[in-house]
Amino acid sequence: MKLSVAIAAENASSDAFVVFRGIEESIKKAANLGYDGVELALKNPKEINKNDLKRMLSNNNMEVSAISSGQVWAARKLCFTESDKYKRLELKDTFCQFIDLASDFGQLVNIGRTRGSIDNKDPNDAKQLFLDMAGELSDYAGKRGVDLILEPVNRYEIDFVNNLDQCAEIIELVNKPNFKMMPDVFHMNIEDSKIGEALIKHANYIEYIHFASSNRIALGEGHLDWNEIFTSLNEIRYKGWTTVEILPYPTPEIAAKKSIDFIKANFGQYYQK
Numbered sequence: 263m264k265l266s267v268a269i270a271a272e273n274a275s276s277d278a279f280v281v282f283r284g285i286e287e288s289i290k291k292a293a294n295l296g297y298d299g300v301e302l303a304l305k306n307p308k309e310i311n312k313n314d315l316k317r318m319l320s321n322n323n324m325e326v327s328a329i330s331s332g333q334v335w336a337a338r339k340l341c342f343t344e345s346d347k348y349k350r351l352e353l354k355d356t357f358c359q360f361i362d363l364a365s366d367f368g369q370l371v372n373i374g375r376t377r378g379s380i381d382n383k384d385p386n387d388a389k390q391l392f393l394d395m396a397g398e399l400s401d402y403a404g405k406r407g408v409d410l411i412l413e414p415v416n417r418y419e420i421d422f423v424n425n426l427d428q429c430a431e432i433i434e435l436v437n438k439p440n441f442k443m444m445p446d447v448f449h450m451n452i453e454d455s456k457i458g459e460a461l462i463k464h465a466n467y468i469e470y471i472h473f474a475s476s477n478r479i480a481l482g483e484g485h486l487d488w489n490e491i492f493t494s495l496n497e498i499r500y501k502g503w504t505t506v507e508i509l510p511y512p513t514p515e516i517a518a519k520k521s522i523d524f525i526k527a528n529f530g531q532y533y534q535k
């Protein structure tokens with residue numbers, strides 16, 4: 263496994279659930295702490311200049327683990343279940359540019375809160391709007407060697423695809439080889455009865471993982487059973503990224519350091535290169 267930490271641009275608002283802000287500074291800080299990569303939480307593809315990013319990564323011997331898209335919903339209110347034609351085009355254009363970026367960096371684009379909600383729509387209509395967009399974007403991504411990863415998110419943030427079973431059902435309906443699952447143990451702690459069992463049950467779909475404690479602060483705080491999580495990941499021979507996506511408390515530096523120290527001290531054997 264490889265370990266990454268979520269970062270965003272300097273001006274990202276507080277509902278971007280990232281540890282560090284400011285792309286260049288964040289990459290340096292993450293590298294100094296011993297992380298292997300960074301997850302780029304983007305609001306807009308224009309936040310990244312490809313050449314600058316290449317230089318920042320190679321100067322620090324770092325990789326991009328994935329591009330995440332929560333801010334596209336949080337800051338721009340664009341989502342897959344949107345019915346307005348023009349907003350759908352804007353979402354599609356944003357995701358196509360994320361996919362273009364991911365074809366050079368990380369080859370993964372996340373769909374978290376950007377999937378959208380059902381709200382007062384007919385649930386079947388909302389689902390169909392999601393499936394149409396997911397299918398079109400999967401085809402675009404597939405041609406560029408990129409996978410889309412759908413993240414089950416807890417019911418207090420969104421009312422559509424909350425647990426791993428529901429995510430697997432949607433993946434089967436999308437039915438594209440590059441449309442996969444991305445569990446986040448923070449959400450699983452709220453929505454999935456048994457975290458270890460759910461990870462094992464859906465092993466074939468899992469391509470990326472978010473780590474946080476039960477209260478979304480540094481790993482090792484809270485009451486998650488990390489032995490259960492690592493034993494299950496080991497059982498399914500998970501070799502992908504594990505990304506720390508936590509609130510930056512009490513400071514970004516302390517949160518990021520505490521998390522990697524906890525992992526290396528207790529589960530370092532899973533991160534041997």
Ligand code: LER
Pocket residue numbers: 279330331332333373374375376413415419446472507
């Ligand atoms: C939101 O709670 C989250 O976990 C993000 O990764 C998805 O938007």
Ligand code: MN
Pocket residue numbers: 374413446472507
């Ligand atoms: Mn997450």
